[in-house]
Amino acid sequence: MLFDSHTHFNNEDLTSLERQALFYSVDSAVKEGRMAGAVDIGFDLPSSEMAAEHAGTWPWCYAAVGCHPHDAKTMDEEKLERIRQLAAEEKVVAIGEIGLDFHYDLSDRDTQREWFRRQIRLANELMMPITIHAREADQEVMDILKEEGAFSEERKKHFGHAGVLLHCFSGSAELGKQYVKMGAYISVAGPVTYKNNRKTVAMVAAVPIERLLVETDAPYLTPVPFRGKRNTPLFVEYTARKVAEIKEMSFEETAAITRENAMRFYGISE
Numbered sequence: 547m548l549f550d551s552h553t554h555f556n557n558e559d560l561t562s563l564e565r566q567a568l569f570y571s572v573d574s575a576v577k578e579g580r581m582a583g584a585v586d587i588g589f590d591l592p593s594s595e596m597a598a599e600h601a602g603t604w605p606w607c608y609a610a611v612g613c614h615p616h617d618a619k620t621m622d623e624e625k626l627e628r629i630r631q632l633a634a635e636e637k638v639v640a641i642g643e644i645g646l647d648f649h650y651d652l653s654d655r656d657t658q659r660e661w662f663r664r665q666i667r668l669a670n671e672l673m674m675p676i677t678i679h680a681r682e683a684d685q686e687v688m689d690i691l692k693e694e695g696a697f698s699e700e701r702k703k704h705f706g707h708a709g710v711l712l713h714c715f716s717g718s719a720e721l722g723k724q725y726v727k728m729g730a731y732i733s734v735a736g737p738v739t740y741k742n743n744r745k746t747v748a749m750v751a752a753v754p755i756e757r758l759l760v761e762t763d764a765p766y767l768t769p770v771p772f773r774g775k776r777n778t779p780l781f782v783e784y785t786a787r788k789v790a791e792i793k794e795m796s797f798e799e800t801a802a803i804t805r806e807n808a809m810r811f812y813g814i815s816e
């Protein structure tokens with residue numbers, strides 16, 4: 547049974563019909579015992595509202611609420627307050643996705659930094675896990691996480707780990723190991739299946755399976771052999787198969803361990 551630790555049923559390019567079809571396909575997989583669940587991840591206020599609504603509708607669906615660095619420019623105090631309210635809902639399990647993206651720079655860097663920090667503080671206040679997006683900003687993301695107390699003893703005592711998840715991690719094996727040592731979890735997405743992605747393969751080999759999660763980031767980052775088609779939470783299977791191959795473990799065992807890791811990270815009980 548697989549758990550997709552990061553997906554976007556809330557993606558604005560999906561028509562409501564397409565979204566419904568997606569929900570029913572995952573629901574069938576859950577009923578057939580192939581999937582255990584998925585977390586719909588917010589990237590701005592409207593998508594966070596949607597994620598919380600989806601989690602309220604489908605028993606196997608959970609939500610994260612927060613503002614992505616791309617959308618940091620849309621944030622203000624009122625929206626942060628609304629995110630705080632949404633975070634209190636029963637099946638909202640994390641603040642995210644938050645972080646820095648210096649590849650696209652869709653919001654200016656100081657705005658990204660400001661709202662990244664504010665949302666880590668919110669997660670600390672509410673004592674909630676955080677889901678991190680980092681692109682071409684590895685060092686600064688780590689510095690800010692440390693400065694804002696994301697790896698505090700208080701958080702570690704509360705969660706039994708730091709409650710920090712590096713989503714679609716593209717950093718080195720060395721950085722992955724460093725994060726794990728600090729109490730973080732690492733999530734692997736479709737790109738690990740891409741030919742020539744030796745960096746992520748080496749990272750997966752270096753990090754203990756007890757700290758790895760699998761995700762789709764659907765509708766993006768479709769794994770091989772479906773690369774080029776629209777991604778769906780069901781394709782998390784192909785990422786898990788690749789992780790199993792790298793770790794020289796069975797697919798079933800890899801699915802079970804990454805599922806348990808995801809549920810432990812998000813504080814979801816069976």
Ligand code: NI
Pocket residue numbers: 552554587643763
């Ligand atoms: Ni995402």
